[in-house]
Amino acid sequence: MKHFVKIALFALAISFLASCETSTAESGSATKEPVDYVNPYMGNISHLLVPTFPTIHLPNSLLRVYPERRDYTEIELNGLPLIVTSHRGSSAFNLSPFQGEEHELRPVIQYRYDQEELTPYSYSVYLDEQNIQVDYGLSHQAAVYEIQFEKDAPAYLILNSGNGGMKWDGTAISGYQLIENNTKVYICMVPGELPQQVSSINHSGLFEATSAEGRNACLILKYPEGTKKLDLHYGISFIDEQQAKVNMEREVAGKTAAELQKIGREVWNEALGEIAVKGGTEDEQTVFYTSLYRCFERPVCISEGGRYYSAFDGAVHNDNGRPFYTDDWIWDSYRAHHPLRVLIDSKKEEDILNSFVLMSEQMDNFWWPTFPEITGDSRRMNSNHGVASVIDAYRKGLHNFDLEKAYKACKGAITEKTLAPWSGMPAGELDQFYKDHGYIPALYEGEKETIPEVHSFERRQPVAVTLGTSYDEWCLSQIAEELGKTEEAEYFKKASFNYRNLFNAETKFFHPKDKDGKFIEPFDYKFSGGMGARGYYGENNAWTYRWDVQHNIPDLISLMGGKEEFVKNLDATFTEPLGRGKYAFYAQLPDQTGNVGQFSMANEPSLHIPYLYNFAGEPWKTQKRLRKLLHEWFRNDLMGVPGDEDGGGMSAFVVFSSMGFYPVTPGEPIYTIGSPIFEHVSVALGNGNIFEIVAINTSEKNKYIQSATLNGEALDTPWITHEDILKGGKLIFGMGPKANKLWGVE
Numbered sequence: 001m002k003h004f005v006k007i008a009l010f011a012l013a014i015s016f017l018a019s020c021e022t023s024t025a026e027s028g029s030a031t032k033e034p035v036d037y038v039n040p041y042m043g044n045i046s047h048l049l050v051p052t053f054p055t056i057h058l059p060n061s062l063l064r065v066y067p068e069r070r071d072y073t074e075i076e077l078n079g080l081p082l083i084v085t086s087h088r089g090s091s092a093f094n095l096s097p098f099q100g101e102e103h104e105l106r107p108v109i110q111y112r113y114d115q116e117e118l119t120p121y122s123y124s125v126y127l128d129e130q131n132i133q134v135d136y137g138l139s140h141q142a143a144v145y146e147i148q149f150e151k152d153a154p155a156y157l158i159l160n161s162g163n164g165g166m167k168w169d170g171t172a173i174s175g176y177q178l179i180e181n182n183t184k185v186y187i188c189m190v191p192g193e194l195p196q197q198v199s200s201i202n203h204s205g206l207f208e209a210t211s212a213e214g215r216n217a218c219l220i221l222k223y224p225e226g227t228k229k230l231d232l233h234y235g236i237s238f239i240d241e242q243q244a245k246v247n248m249e250r251e252v253a254g255k256t257a258a259e260l261q262k263i264g265r266e267v268w269n270e271a272l273g274e275i276a277v278k279g280g281t282e283d284e285q286t287v288f289y290t291s292l293y294r295c296f297e298r299p300v301c302i303s304e305g306g307r308y309y310s311a312f313d314g315a316v317h318n319d320n321g322r323p324f325y326t327d328d329w330i331w332d333s334y335r336a337h338h339p340l341r342v343l344i345d346s347k348k349e350e351d352i353l354n355s356f357v358l359m360s361e362q363m364d365n366f367w368w369p370t371f372p373e374i375t376g377d378s379r380r381m382n383s384n385h386g387v388a389s390v391i392d393a394y395r396k397g398l399h400n401f402d403l404e405k406a407y408k409a410c411k412g413a414i415t416e417k418t419l420a421p422w423s424g425m426p427a428g429e430l431d432q433f434y435k436d437h438g439y440i441p442a443l444y445e446g447e448k449e450t451i452p453e454v455h456s457f458e459r460r461q462p463v464a465v466t467l468g469t470s471y472d473e474w475c476l477s478q479i480a481e482e483l484g485k486t487e488e489a490e491y492f493k494k495a496s497f498n499y500r501n502l503f504n505a506e507t508k509f510f511h512p513k514d515k516d517g518k519f520i521e522p523f524d525y526k527f528s529g530g531m532g533a534r535g536y537y538g539e540n541n542a543w544t545y546r547w548d549v550q551h552n553i554p555d556l557i558s559l560m561g562g563k564e565e566f567v568k569n570l571d572a573t574f575t576e577p578l579g580r581g582k583y584a585f586y587a588q589l590p591d592q593t594g595n596v597g598q599f600s601m602a603n604e605p606s607l608h609i610p611y612l613y614n615f616a617g618e619p620w621k622t623q624k625r626l627r628k629l630l631h632e633w634f635r636n637d638l639m640g641v642p643g644d645e646d647g648g649g650m651s652a653f654v655v656f657s658s659m660g661f662y663p664v665t666p667g668e669p670i671y672t673i674g675s676p677i678f679e680h681v682s683v684a685l686g687n688g689n690i691f692e693i694v695a696i697n698t699s700e701k702n703k704y705i706q707s708a709t710l711n712g713e714a715l716d717t718p719w720i721t722h723e724d725i726l727k728g729g730k731l732i733f734g735m736g737p738k739a740n741k742l743w744g745v746e
Helices: 002-018 241-251 257-272 282-294 337-344 346-362 386-395 403-415 429-437 462-482 486-495 498-502 553-559 563-575 582-588 609-616 619-633 651-659 722-726
Strands: 076-078 080-084 091-098 110-112 114-119 122-127 132-138 142-149 155-168 173-180 183-191 197-202 205-208 211-223 229-237 275-278 307-310 315-318 670-673 680-684 690-696 704-710 719-721 729-736
Touching: 080 183, 080 229, 091 142, 091 173, 091 183, 122 257, 132 257, 142 241, 142 257, 155 183, 155 229, 173 211, 173 241, 183 241, 229 241, 257 282, 275 282, 275 651, 282 651, 307 346, 315 346, 337 346, 337 386, 337 651, 337 680, 346 386, 346 403, 386 403, 386 462, 403 462, 462 486, 462 498, 553 563, 553 609, 563 609, 563 619, 609 619, 609 670, 619 651, 619 670, 619 704, 670 722, 719 722
Parallel strands: 690 729
Antiparallel strands: 076 110, 080 091, 091 155, 114 122, 122 132, 132 142, 142 229, 155 173, 155 211, 173 183, 183 229, 197 205, 197 211, 275 680, 307 315, 670 719, 680 690, 704 729
C-alpha cells in the first residue's frame, strides 16, 4: 500500500509538470520531466572558492563520479573517474582507454575532449585526439563504461589506483586505494573481452605483470588491432574486493550503459518529483530542480548487501535492515538541508539520524559527530549543530531513532569535547572558562595562543563559538524537555542566553571580550580577526554574526532597542560598503562572497538573515530582499551559485525560498514566509498527504504578498507551522507589484 501511495504521489507530481503551460516566450517544454530541468554545470565556475561539480550519481548513493579536471575551464581530463569519495575530492581510481605507441602509455592519460554530455544519471564524451567515444551509466554501487575505438591500432585500458594495489586474476581486475584514516575503497572490474596481454608500468617503462602496489599502481590491458568496442562492468565497496564484485553482479551484470541510464532517469524523476512546480520561467525551473538535485548529493548510503564499513571504529557492521548514511557536513546542512528532507523524505532523515547515533556509539568517545565523512568524523568548523537536526526532526514527528542516546551523545559533544574549533580533543581550560563565565575569551591581535585544544592552524573563533554554542545549548534544553529531564533543561536553557555576554550595547554588535571581561579594543567589525576573521568570528565578519541568534530572535530585537532599530540594523547590513577594494576584502574574507553590502549570499550563516524582517513587522522587506537575492545570485549558468555550496547546504535555501517559506530556527516546527516564485507548488509528504502552495499572479514584478489564506482561512501572520503542512491542504497567496505593508504585521 505504501509503495502504491508513493507511485500515486509521483504520478500526480509529474502530471502537474506535464500540464505546465508556457509562461514566457522562452519556456516551451510542456513534455519535460523534473530531471530534464537539472543543469549539473550550474555554478561549475566559482566566484572565488570551491565551485559545484557536475556530479553523476543516484540520490544519496555511494557511487559518485564527475569529470576530473582542475577547473571547469580546463581543456584536459585526468583519465575517466570510477568513484569520488567526497563531493569535492579527486577520483579514487582512474580508467584510461588509449590507442597509440607503447612509449606514450602513462598511469593516467590526460585527454583533450569534446562533445561532453552529462546528466545526473549519464555521461558521454568524445576524446577527440584519441578518437575514442565514451559512454557511462551507473547504479548505486556499480557502473558500466562503454568504450568505442576508432583507430586501427592496438587498444589499451589502464586502471590506476593512486595509492593502493591492483591485481588481475584471469577474468577481472580487483584492487583498493587507501584514502584516509585507514579507510580503503575497493574495486572489481570485469572487461567484456579478455585482454591479449596484461602489464604494468614504472619509470623504466612497460613490463609484464598481473599485480601492482604503491603510488600510481596500475595494470594495463592490451587488446589486438581491430578492437572497436570494449564494455567494462565494475563495482565499488568500502568493505572488500569480494563485496565490490557482489555489488557489481547485483546491480549491473548483463546491463548496458543505456539500460542503466534509463533506470537512473526513472529514479531521479521519482526523487525530484516529490516537489512539482508550475509557472515561473524556464530558467527559474532549472535553478529550482538543479538545486533540488544538489540536495541529494549528500549524505550517502554506504550499506552494501546488509553490511557497511564504519571508519568511526574501523569495523564492518550488519546494518540490521536499516541503511547507514555518512558524509554530511552538519555545520552547513542543519540549516535547511536536513529540514527539507524532514518534509519530503522523513524516513530517510530518520535513518540518517539513526546512523549518527550508531557513529556516536562506535567512536572512542560517545560524542555526536560534527562532520561525519566516509573516513570518519573530521570535527571541522565550530560548534556542533547536529544537535539542531535532532530536535528539529523530533519536534516534527520523526521518532524512529533513539532520542535518549542522541541526547547523551549531543550533550557529550558539547560538554565533554572541547568547544575549540576543528578539534576533537577533550574539554580543557577554554571550556572551563566558558562554563564559569558564559563566553569564550578572545586574544588581542598578536597575542600568542597557549591553549592546547585549539588546532595548530586554526584560531579560537570566540564570538562564533559562543553564539553557536548558545544555540546548541538551547537545542539541548529542548531535547531534555522532551525527555522529561527538567533540571538539565533549565540548565541548558539558561546557558542558551550566553550570547548576551558578548553583546556590545553601545555598538549593537557581538564583540569579543578578553579573559577579564573587557571588550577587545580597538576593533573593526569588518576586518579584525585576521584571515576569515577567525581570530574572533569564523569565515564571516561581525556583520554576519550580528544575526547569529536563531533561537531567540525576539530577545535579539530587544537587545538592539526594539523592532525599529532592529530593522535599521538589518537595512544597514545590506547597504554597508565593503570598506576596501574587492581584492583586499576577499583576500581576507574569501568565504564572504555574494555580497549585497556586508550581507553574504555565499555562506550558510547568512541564509536566515533576509527572513528576519518578518520578526520585526516588515515582512515586505523579506519579500523584496529574497527576490533580489534569488534572481541575482542563483542563475542557470556556469557562475550561477555565489559561493561554496557544500553539497546541498546552500541549495536547500534556494528550494525552500523558491517555494515561499523557510525554517529560520531548526528545532522549532515553524516556517517563516518569503515570496513564492512559482504559480503552483505541490509537495508530496512522507505521510501520504500533499501540501500545495498557490501564488496567484506571481512574477518577477509581482513579488509582494497582498493577502494569504491557509485552507480557506485568512492567514495574517508571516509563518506557518509544520503541523499545518503535514495535514496537507492549500496555502494561497495573492501577489502584486507593490508592497502591502500591512500584511503579516503583528
